[in-house]
Amino acid sequence: MTRLRIDLAYDGGGFYGWAKQPNLRTVQGTIEDALHKVLRVPTDDAAEPLRLTVAGRTDTGVHASHQVAHLDVSDEVLNRCVGHMTIPVTEALTRRLKAVLPSDIVIHGIAVAPVGFDARFSALERTYVYRVADRSSEVDPRLRGCVLTVDEALDLELMNRAASLTIGLHDFGSFATPNPGGTTIREVKTAYWRRVPITPLVPDEMASHEAYRTPSLESGLVVFTIVADAFARNMVRSLVGSCIKVGSGRKSLEWFAGKMAEPVREGSSGPIAPQGLTLEHIAYPADDQLAARAEAIRAVRTL
Amino acid sequence: MTRLRIDLAYDGGGFYGWAKQPNLRTVQGTIEDALHKVLRVPTDDAAEPLRLTVAGRTDTGVHASHQVAHLDVSDEVLNRCVGHMTIPVTEALTRRLKAVLPSDIVIHGIAVAPVGFDARFSALERTYVYRVADRSSEVDPRLRGCVLTVDEALDLELMNRAASLTIGLHDFGSFATPNPGGTTIREVKTAYWRRVPITPLVPDEMASHEAYRTPSLESGLVVFTIVADAFARNMVRSLVGSCIKVGSGRKSLEWFAGKMAEPVREGSSGPIAPQGLTLEHIAYPADDQLAARAEAIRAVRTL
Incomplete structure (x- = not known):
């Protein structure tokens, strides 16, 4: 085998x-x-x-x-x-x-696979990215299948203050579909919003001297990056939806902080549209740590 | 009006x-x-x-x-x-x-529109980009609608030598669908192939210190940029198809040079698949030159 x-x-x-x-x-x-x-x-x-x-x-x-x-x-x-x-x-x-x-x-x-490797249980952390076009993005229709367009101006500073509240070990019960018998406690390593700068597709030093420089397709998009050991069901999309509510002024930062402090599902925003979300990376430990990691994770997680 | x-x-x-x-x-x-x-x-x-x-x-x-x-x-x-x-x-x-x-x-x-503006005849130059994934590109399936995948390793140096032969005022009859009564003489300002470097979606100085950096979607693609006053019918896709034949070793650089030297359609490669091609930019002169440009172009071009 x-x-x-x-x-x-x-x-x-x-x-x-x-x-x-x-x-x-x-x-x-x-x-x-x-x-x-x-x-x-x-x-x-x-x-x-x-x-x-x-x-x-x-x-x-x-x-x-x-x-x-x-x-x-x-x-x-x-x-x-x-x-x-x-x-x-x-x-x-x-x-x-x-x-x-x-x-x-x-x-x-x-x-x-190396000895002891388990794709699910050996994983150390997972990186997800959510792509949004807001009112000041010039969204390319070729990307409409992997970008959510919102007709609002987003305040990234406010959204980053919300995102920073998720970093660390927390119960994400307000942002997860209930999982009877399972936990919604997860450890978020990092979470932040950034606007992708207008970047030439081909860097300056490689291009000829034409007057117009074709930008890369994702120029101007607003992207959310989140890294955690694992995610509860619908957690990333619920966090993104709630951050966007804060960034567009429909909800306050205090509302978001309250959801983090009291892990209840009621009144939180449900998951936002799926097309903006991409699983970008899975990190694994060094080969000699794979089996130990899998054993430890299997013991604590039922989700 | x-x-x-x-x-x-x-x-x-x-x-x-x-x-x-x-x-x-x-x-x-x-x-x-x-x-x-x-x-x-x-x-x-x-x-x-x-x-x-x-x-x-x-x-x-x-x-x-x-x-x-x-x-x-x-x-x-x-x-x-x-x-x-x-x-x-x-x-x-x-x-x-x-x-x-x-x-x-x-x-x-x-x-x-400013006085004298004509979207077609006032235009000074047009920029097209063709995106290709070759054997060493890790193509993202989200981009399959705007990238052509070829199962070959492409020699960009050879392709750039072919592309450089197109720069200047030439008769592109070997690379254009015939246009009875019209000319296939065009002036190519620049034309070059580049491999897009693996670039982080969010630049280093803006990102947090996570171990994995999500690359921009177009990382690793091979892209052709061409700028000309105007293009004959199917010209960009025929040039791209011929460059790829040279870059994959199926045709020689001499074959390409011969097609440039003798503008005949026979034996040239027809247009390659359309999904890799994008019109990226139209350049117009300053407002006070718009009408003069349109008049000059209308006089010489029937295509």
């Missing part, structure tokens, strides 16, 4: 989230179907389930630029994908998956 | 190009329909045609981040869009258009 680490990306716009659900197009379901196909394993083969375990179970419409999953597969089955090629089995599987996966899923790489 | 200058952007993926065609969804057709609606002018009103003149007539599937058009409209009709609002007529029209246009068209601004 070999455990593979799969690094991948997807445009969440066409999926009902990561987690497999009957009769719905999901990322997990699409990739597992592709695995069964290229490894020639019937989907009802109990000895070879080809089940993916993922670091961040994204919701409907949420994107991932750098998602990580693991897969346990028997060596006999895995070797089937090499065929007549003289390349490593991981590269053979990557090529075959690319050939059958739709264009909204991209496999960045497949590797044999 | 007032002449308006309209600055706009669109995702070309859902349009059969700019130019209005019966029974096809086009950018011009969509905006003109919206104008008739918000200004309450019947579409068959010969006295008030509400016809847009555009700087760059993009083809099916080609995007525009900064397109410019002009519109002549009688003051009586234009004033209809103000209604009970106490704002300038150009702002009123912008708001009403935004309310009815689909999300793949964005109006950046509407202004009363």
Whole structure:
């Protein structure tokens, strides 16, 4: 049996989230179907389930630029994908998956996982970014699938004061969908809002001397970056929605502070639209810490 | 009668190009329909045609981040869009258009055009950018609608040597769809290929001290920038396709040089896929030069 680490990306716009659900197009379901196909394993083969375990179970419409999953597969089955090629089995599987996966899923790489690696439980921290176009952004329609447009002017200083209240170990019960039996206590490492400066797509020193400089697509967007050990259900989108209420003047900073101080769901803003949200990164410890980390996390977290 | 200058952007993926065609969804057709609606002018009103003149007539599937058009409209009709609002007529029209246009068209601004302005004939130069992901780009699936993915390693140095051959006044007959009665002589001001460096979305000095830095979406892409007074039909996409043939080793630099030296269509590569191409900018002269420029260009160009 070999455990593979799969690094991948997807445009969440066409999926009902990561987690497999009957009769719905999901990322997990699409990739597992592709695995069964290229490894020639019937989907009802109990000895070879080809089940993916993922670091961040994204919701409907949420994107991932750098998602990580693991897969346990028997060596006999895995070797089937090499065929007549003289390349490593991981590269053979990557090529075959690319050939059958739709264009909204991209496999960045497949590797044999180090001993003790668990995509979900070994993870140290997760980075999410939420992209917003406000009244002073000149939003490019090519990005409308991964940016939320709001018709207001946003006060980033106020939003950063709200964001800074989330840093540290807190109960995010006001910003999470209830999870019976689970905890909503999480540790936020950093959280901040920034406006992306108008930046040339090609840096000055590389460009020729034309008068007009094409800006990078994300120039002028307002982006929220948040890093935490893990996130409660809908936590990032609820925090973003609440920060935007503060930044547009519809709610006060005190209202936000109250929600942080008293972790109750009632009266908080629900999750904002999913298309602005992207899972950008999963951090893992050094290889010799993977198993210990997974064991420690499994012990404390049921979510 | 007032002449308006309209600055706009669109995702070309859902349009059969700019130019209005019966029974096809086009950018011009969509905006003109919206104008008739918000200004309450019947579409068959010969006295008030509400016809847009555009700087760059993009083809099916080609995007525009900064397109410019002009519109002549009688003051009586234009004033209809103000209604009970106490704002300038150009702002009123912008708001009403935004309310009815689909999300793949964005109006950046509407202004009363300076005397002598003609969106098409006053233009000094046009900037197009073509975005490619090659084998060493880690393409983000969210950008697949505006990036062409090629499964090859591209030699940018060779491609830049090809691109540099296009600079200056040349007959681009080898790279243009024939235009009976028109010329394919154009003046290319600059043309170059660059790989976008891996750049943080939020610059270092603005970010907090997290370990992982989210890269901007276009990091690692290979982009072609070309600026010319004007372009012959399919010229940019044919040049891009030919440069990629050179950069991937399928054709030699000498082959490209031969096509430049002998402007014949036969044997050249046709236009490459449209989704990588975006009209990024139109440059106009100072206001007091607009009319003279338009007169000079009208005299020499029939295309």
